[in-house]
Amino acid sequence: xxxxxxxxxxxxxxxxxxxxxxxxxxxxxxxxxxxxxxxxxxxxxxxxxxxxxxxxxxxxxxxxxxxxxxxxxxxxxxxxxxxxxxxxxxxxxxxxxxxxxxxxxxxxxxxxxxxxxxxxxxxxxxxxxxxxxxxxxxxxxxxxxxxxxxxxxxxxx
Amino acid sequence: xxxxxxxxxxxxxxxxxxxxxxxxxxxxxxxxxxxxxxxxxxxxxxxxxxxxxxxxxxxxxxxxxxxxxxxxxxxxxxxxxxxxxxxxxxxxxxxxxxxxxxxxxxxxxxxxxxxxxxxxxxxxxxxxxxxxxxxxxxxxxxxxxxxxxxxxxxxxxxxxxxxxxxxxxxxxxxxxxxxxxxxxxxxxxxxxxxxxxxxxxxxxxxxxxxxxxxxxxxxxxxxxxxxxxxxxxxxxxxxxxxxxxxxxxxxxxxxxxxxxxxxxxxxxxxxxxxxxxxxxxxxxxxxxxxxxxxxxxxxxxxxxxxxxxxxxxxxxxxxxxxxxxxxxxxxxxxxxxxxxxxxxxxxxxxxxxxxxxxxxxxxxxxxxxxxxxxxxxxxxxxxxxxxxxxxxxxxxxxxxxxxxxxxxxxxxxxxxxxxxxxxxxxxxxxxxxxxxxxxxxxxxxxxxxxxxxxxxxxxxxxxxxxxxxxxxxxxxxxxxxxxxxxxxxxxxxxxxxxxxxxxxxxx
Numbered sequence: 001x002x003x004x005x006x007x008x009x010x011x012x013x014x015x016x017x018x019x020x021x022x023x024x025x026x027x028x029x030x031x032x033x034x035x036x037x038x039x040x041x042x043x044x045x046x047x048x049x050x051x052x053x054x055x056x057x058x059x060x061x062x063x064x065x066x067x068x069x070x071x072x073x074x075x076x077x078x079x080x081x082x083x084x085x086x087x088x089x090x091x092x093x094x095x096x097x098x099x100x101x102x103x104x105x106x107x108x109x110x111x112x113x114x115x116x117x118x119x120x121x122x123x124x125x126x127x128x129x130x131x132x133x134x135x136x137x138x139x140x141x142x143x144x145x146x147x148x149x150x151x152x153x154x155x156x157x
Numbered sequence: 158x159x160x161x162x163x164x165x166x167x168x169x170x171x172x173x174x175x176x177x178x179x180x181x182x183x184x185x186x187x188x189x190x191x192x193x194x195x196x197x198x199x200x201x202x203x204x205x206x207x208x209x210x211x212x213x214x215x216x217x218x219x220x221x222x223x224x225x226x227x228x229x230x231x232x233x234x235x236x237x238x239x240x241x242x243x244x245x246x247x248x249x250x251x252x253x254x255x256x257x258x259x260x261x262x263x264x265x266x267x268x269x270x271x272x273x274x275x276x277x278x279x280x281x282x283x284x285x286x287x288x289x290x291x292x293x294x295x296x297x298x299x300x301x302x303x304x305x306x307x308x309x310x311x312x313x314x315x316x317x318x319x320x321x322x323x324x325x326x327x328x329x330x331x332x333x334x335x336x337x338x339x340x341x342x343x344x345x346x347x348x349x350x351x352x353x354x355x356x357x358x359x360x361x362x363x364x365x366x367x368x369x370x371x372x373x374x375x376x377x378x379x380x381x382x383x384x385x386x387x388x389x390x391x392x393x394x395x396x397x398x399x400x401x402x403x404x405x406x407x408x409x410x411x412x413x414x415x416x417x418x419x420x421x422x423x424x425x426x427x428x429x430x431x432x433x434x435x436x437x438x439x440x441x442x443x444x445x446x447x448x449x450x451x452x453x454x455x456x457x458x459x460x461x462x463x464x465x466x467x468x469x470x471x472x473x474x475x476x477x478x479x480x481x482x483x484x485x486x487x488x489x490x491x492x493x494x495x496x497x498x499x500x501x502x503x504x505x506x507x508x509x510x511x512x513x514x515x516x517x518x519x520x521x522x523x524x525x526x527x528x529x530x531x532x533x534x535x536x537x538x539x540x541x542x543x544x545x546x547x548x549x550x551x552x553x554x555x556x557x558x559x560x561x562x563x564x565x566x567x568x569x570x571x572x573x574x575x576x577x578x579x580x581x582x583x584x585x586x587x588x589x590x591x592x593x594x595x596x597x598x599x600x601x602x603x604x605x606x607x608x609x610x611x612x613x614x615x616x617x618x619x620x621x622x623x624x625x626x627x628x629x630x631x632x633x634x635x636x637x638x639x640x641x642x643x644x645x646x647x648x649x650x651x652x653x654x655x656x657x658x659x660x661x662x663x664x
Contacts, residue, residue, distance in 0.1 A: 002591045005587050005591055006591075009328065009332075013331075013335075016335055016350070019349075019350060024347070024349060025345075025347070028344070028345055031621075032344075032613070032616070032617055033612070033613045033616045033617070033621075034345065035342035035344070035345050035347045035349055037613070038334075038338060038609040038612065038613075039335070039338050039349065039350075042331055042334045042335050042338065043335070045327075045331050046328065046331045046332070046335065049324055049327050049328045049331060050328055052324055053324050053325060053328060056324070078381040078382055078383065078590075079380060079381055079382070079383050079385075079386065080381070082380050082381075082383075082385065082386075083377050083380050083381045083586070086376075086377065086380050086554070086555075086558075087377065087583070089555075090373070090558055090562075090579060090582075091579065093558065093562060094562065094572075094575055094576060094579060097562065097566070097572070097575065098572055102563060102566075106559050106563070109555070109558075109559070110555055110556070110559065113554075113555035113558070114551075114552065114555060117385055117551040117552075117554070117555065118549070118551045118552055124552075128552060128556070132556055132559065133559070136559060136560070136563060139208075140208075140563060140567060144208050144211055144567075145211045146207065146208060146210070146211065146567035147566060147567045147568075147569075147570040148563065148566075148567070149563070149566050149570075149572070
């Protein structure tokens with residue numbers, strides 16, 4: 001998985017460097033450093049360092065496959081399922097924010113998230129799902145005069 | 158004006174009812190941020206930064222600074238009562254803090270950590286008061302070449318501190334530098350990596366990235382490690398103890414520990430990249446090595462708790478010196494603070510204390526007051542923070558998501574930034590999992606545009622020659638300091654790590 005992440009970074013670095021080398025100028029017409037100078041240094045550096053890290057990761061994998069010790073960067077097996085569930089809920093929350101605004105979306109998201117991660121405590125969950133967004137709404141909208149996401153579709157309540 | 162009258166002027170700026178209220182809020186929030194494991198001051202600052210936009214700059218900066226140094230106080234409560242550090246700078250406080258609590262001395266340990274934090278923080282602020290004007294004076298001769306080198310030094314020292322994973326640290330910094338190049342090039346007007354999007358013309362906004370990496374990204378990682386499935390843990394109940402207050406012997410036996418650790422912590426804090434964690438570990442190691450009873454360390458020795466606590470608070474004050482006088486943050490937390498200054502249209506640097514003397518001295522004066530407020534809160538509001546510790550992470554986690562999302566939106570009322578924050582969170586989660594450094598990314602994102610601008614100005618001055626870096630005395634001094642730090646910092650880190658290793662071996 002580490003190699004997949006590093007390959008994704010390498011892809012990004014190559015794309016970044018491509019633009020730096022082909023779309024951005026190295027020097028301006030007056031001979032000064034142009035907008036492409038710094039990105040070329042950064043992009044080139046990223047490609048070199050990411051390739052180096054990929055080679056390290058491949059070597060570590062070979063050592064592990066040969067029965068050696070695990071690489072220090074290898075993450076221990078964790079609660080992947082919970083991370084994916086939380087991530088899905090967070091993405092859903094972002095979509096709902098756009099559609100139903102700050103308060104309604106937050107109540108719905110918190111209700112669902114607490115139902116999943118804090119099961120069998122329905123009263124506590126219901127209280128947190130309503131009181132916390134209420135407190136946040138008061139703090140943001142009334143006390144701090146900060147922007148709360150407006151609803152695209154207003155619900156009838 | 159001399160330092161004393163500057164400080165008096167700062168006090169007159171800081172002491173207003175509203176500013177004192179903001180200071181109190183900042184101190185309490187900082188304590189809460191410190192108490193929550195896996196949620197450091199960088200995340201707390203990034204998330205709460207947008208909420209200060211409706212405030213006066215002095216009050217806002219005072220509040221944000223109080224969150225920063227307040228988190229150093231809060232992190233120790235869980236170190237002592239739960240054997241779980243609230244944040245990395247309080248890891249060393251578990252070594253003797255928890256054994257003290259297990260011995261039935263949780264109350265004295267909590268009070269002594271508050272006193273030690275107060276002493277460290279206050280000595281640190283006294284040293285800022287003395288040294289910041291001197292630093293400002295010296296750095297007035299700096300030009301673009303020196304600023305480029307300072308930015309480079311900030312990044313290099315942070316990467317060196319990453320240690321074995323330094324290659325991943327360099328990649329993290331390069332990602333930050335790359336993100337910093339997005340937007341319209343101010344010199345030529347040419348768009349860079351904007352892909353025709355109006356939202357990207359002004360560049361990638363710092364706050365969504367910082368909130369994503371430190372707030373939501375850390376939360377995903379906490380879920381990955383199963384923090385949400387852990388129980389409440391076994392909190393040591395200090396209320397059942399017969400004696401809450403420390404004895405006279407506790408104070409007397411640690412008075413020189415506080416002095417030594419304050420100076421050590423401050424000096425380490427001034428060095429970019431070193432920070433409060435290294436300071437606390439070094440202070441613990443140093444104290445044990447000069448102690449007449451080193452065998453008691455790790456078994457509930459009061460000096461073993463006082464040393465790291467004093468040092469981490471002094472270090473957090475020390476970190477303000479390069480931030481205020483050079484405009485160079487040495488850590489992710491001070492990078493967020495720098496971003497806060499910049500959002501207010503302020504540019505810390507050599508002329509900052511002269512041109513914004515009210516704000517700069519108001520901030521320094523507020524740190525004296527903040528440490529007093531924190532001492533009182535730490536001793537008298539312990540039950541409140543113990544209640545916060547008891548809130549399970551599975552309830553706290555989903556609530557943190559809400560603060561992250563709404564906090565990001567509130568900055569520019571932009572849904573694009575909410576999505577950007579979430580993308581940063583996903584990247585931050587993988588970075589955290591595979592040993593990358595989100596701190597280096599954020600630091601590079603802040604320093605990158607400054608470094609690029611300084612480099613371009615330097616090249617214009619020198620007509621394209623890099624010799625300029627070796628011709629100016631100030632540049633050569635910075636290069637020498639950087640080389641010295643690159644050699645010294647790994648040794649310091651190793652010295653601090655010895656305390657950790659010894660503790661692990663002792664069990």
